[in-house]
Amino acid sequence: MLVLGIESSAHTFGVGVVGAGRVMSNEKAMFPISDKGLIPSKVAETHVKNAPTVVQAALDAAGVRLSEVEGIGYTRGPGLGPCLQVGELTAKSLAQKLAVPIAQVNHGVAHIEVTRLLTKMRDPLALYVSGGNSQILKATAEPFRHYAILGETFDIGVGNMFDNFARGIGLNPAWGSTVGKMASGGNYVKLPYTVKGMDFAFTGLLTNAIKLAATERKEDLCYSIQETAFSMLCEATERAMFLTKSTELCVCGGVAQSRRLKEMLKSIANEHRIKFGACADEYNADNGAMIAVVAERMLKKGMGSMVSECGIEQRYRVDRAVIV
Ligand code: FE2
Numbered sequence: 001m002l003v004l005g006i007e008s009s010a011h012t013f014g015v016g017v018v019g020a021g022r023v024m025s026n027e028k029a030m031f032p033i034s035d036k037g038l039i040p041s042k043v044a045e046t047h048v049k050n051a052p053t054v055v056q057a058a059l060d061a062a063g064v065r066l067s068e069v070e071g072i073g074y075t076r077g078p079g080l081g082p083c084l085q086v087g088e089l090t091a092k093s094l095a096q097k098l099a100v101p102i103a104q105v106n107h108g109v110a111h112i113e114v115t116r117l118l119t120k121m122r123d124p125l126a127l128y129v130s131g132g133n134s135q136i137l138k139a140t141a142e143p144f145r146h147y148a149i150l151g152e153t154f155d156i157g158v159g160n161m162f163d164n165f166a167r168g169i170g171l172n173p174a175w176g177s178t179v180g181k182m183a184s185g186g187n188y189v190k191l192p193y194t195v196k197g198m199d200f201a202f203t204g205l206l207t208n209a210i211k212l213a214a215t216e217r218k219e220d221l222c223y224s225i226q227e228t229a230f231s232m233l234c235e236a237t238e239r240a241m242f243l244t245k246s247t248e249l250c251v252c253g254g255v256a257q258s259r260r261l262k263e264m265l266k267s268i269a270n271e272h273r274i275k276f277g278a279c280a281d282e283y284n285a286d287n288g289a290m291i292a293v294v295a296e297r298m299l300k301k302g303m304g305s306m307v308s309e310c311g312i313e314q315r316y317r318v319d320r321a322v323i324v
Helices: 041-060 081-098 107-119 160-170 176-184 203-214 218-244 259-271 289-299
Strands: 003-009 012-019 022-030 071-077 104-108 125-129 136-139 147-152 248-252 275-277
Touching: 003 041, 003 289, 012 041, 012 275, 012 289, 022 041, 022 289, 071 081, 071 107, 071 289, 081 104, 104 107, 104 275, 104 289, 107 125, 107 136, 107 147, 107 248, 107 289, 125 160, 125 218, 136 160, 136 218, 147 218, 160 176, 160 203, 176 218, 176 259, 203 218, 218 259, 248 259
Parallel strands: 003 071, 071 104, 125 248, 248 275
Antiparallel strands: 003 012, 012 022, 125 136, 136 147
């Protein structure tokens, strides 16, 4: 089945095409980062402008015509309302034009499922880390097979924490990557470390690190905030690994692009002799292909919606979506 997937939950308008479980294209346009952060209405305006071009680019890259598409998928949530609406409306208008069904996809499930597909994992424990989300998840058994949240952030996502920190100490945030780049060559400065069982919190770490900018080198603070935050995530993930007796561990989401985080998780997996995997950066960043992957499976199982049934949900929790 040839399915076109649309992702628009935050700064990225992404479109991917999938056929018979294989990713055929993955194109995107991103809202440019600024020191003001994400203003949802402005991002949505940019998505509206980019949508036709990105849809066409994804079709061209896949080598297919729009008329050949047999189903549409889009991100129902979670995400920023105005941004989600652009994806929803694009999906609805395409589905209406083509008279094909629509799948309403959970963004978090899509991150895990594309990783599971591309790393050839069967039933991994997943650390899902992005700007807005930081969760440890594992699939439950039938009859309602879904990703149960074993641990999560009590406050903000780790990616947003890095961007807020970068802004707070006068660096240009670049969707989390500024801190990672500045971290190399830094020395450790003691910062708060907050893990409660398999949950964690980042605001104490953030505010303390910003306060210390008056006396400490920026490189040292970047190194220390990154090491501390990732150690917290690793400790909680390792605990979940023991609890679930998992033999596979994956990391996904925008922050999974961090080489340092993957290195730390891999060393834990090696120590316990379990498989570790992450996909290429293009599938960890928000993208349309991951939405198409899940949408194709949903549509094949008859889980499509009519145009009139579609909507968005800014707080669509990952544990409410069925895994297909
Ligand atoms: Fe994401």
